Amino acid sequence: MRAAVRLVGRLTGAALVILTVYLVAATVGGVLPGRTTELPPGDDVEIGLLFGPIHVDFLLPADEETRTALAFASPAGVPVENTGVAHFIVGWGARDFYTTAGTYADITVSATFRAVTGDESVLRVDVTGPILEGAEYPRLALSQAQYDALLAEITATVGGPSIPGAGFTTTDGFVEAEGRFHILRTCNTWVGRVLRASGVPVGAWTPTPYSLRLSLWRAGLS
Numbered sequence: 001m002r003a004a005v006r007l008v009g010r011l012t013g014a015a016l017v018i019l020t021v022y023l024v025a026a027t028v029g030g031v032l033p034g035r036t037t038e039l040p041p042g043d044d045v046e047i048g049l050l051f052g053p054i055h056v057d058f059l060l061p062a063d064e065e066t067r068t069a070l071a072f073a074s075p076a077g078v079p080v081e082n083t084g085v086a087h088f089i090v091g092w093g094a095r096d097f098y099t100t101a102g103t104y105a106d107i108t109v110s111a112t113f114r115a116v117t118g119d120e121s122v123l124r125v126d127v128t129g130p131i132l133e134g135a136e137y138p139r140l141a142l143s144q145a146q147y148d149a150l151l152a153e154i155t156a157t158v159g160g161p162s163i164p165g166a167g168f169t170t171t172d173g174f175v176e177a178e179g180r181f182h183i184l185r186t187c188n189t190w191v192g193r194v195l196r197a198s199g200v201p202v203g204a205w206t207p208t209p210y211s212l213r214l215s216l217w218r219a220g221l222s
Contacts, residue, residue, distance in 0.1 A: 026207050026211040087130075118181070120180065158176075
């Protein structure tokens with residue numbers, strides 16, 4: 001019995017050490033400058049970042065250029081061409097986890113394990129109407145060239161067809177995506193990669209929402 005207790009204690013201690021190292025590395029990765037595409041800055045287009053406890057989504061304007069770029073989501077049931085749509089919500093994540101965990105109560109051990117160790121990835125697209133005035137979320141001003149690059153990076157992530165039956169609202173949908181998801185390559189590192197590709201100087205490695213916020217703060221963007 002004592003040996004079992006000691007083993008549990010050691011495993012718990014090791015897990016805490018690994019978690020601490022991971023979070024410290026995420027902090028360093030957030031402030032360490034990443035390789036950013038050189039593009040002229042500007043304020044032609046405003047985008048937003050929607051932060052959750054573990055996940056960050058893009059909030060994009062529903063202009064004609066965005067509707068064209070996100071046309072891949074139409075077969076998944078997303079009303080891309082609906083004139084009542086004001087914004088698109090776009091995120092990337094682990095297939096098993098992202099398509100089943102609509103709420104934290106839906107999270108399963110198997111989906112979490114696959115997300116940590118490696119899983120196929122998906123893109124999720126949803127729509128929303130006008131954002132209420134005064135709503136607080138980070139907003140980024142991009143030049144047209146930067147926004148073109150951002151949309152190109154998102155569409156380059158599309159890896160296959162829509163996923164039938166996957167979704168949490170009447171307007172969202174999932175499509176297969178490029179790249180494998182794992183603990184070192186999370187939904188938030190994807191957001192960081194897309195931002196760097198569009199000329200936004202975020203950190204080199206942003207696996208958590210906190211490290212992404214830290215990146216924006218370091219760059220003077222929040």
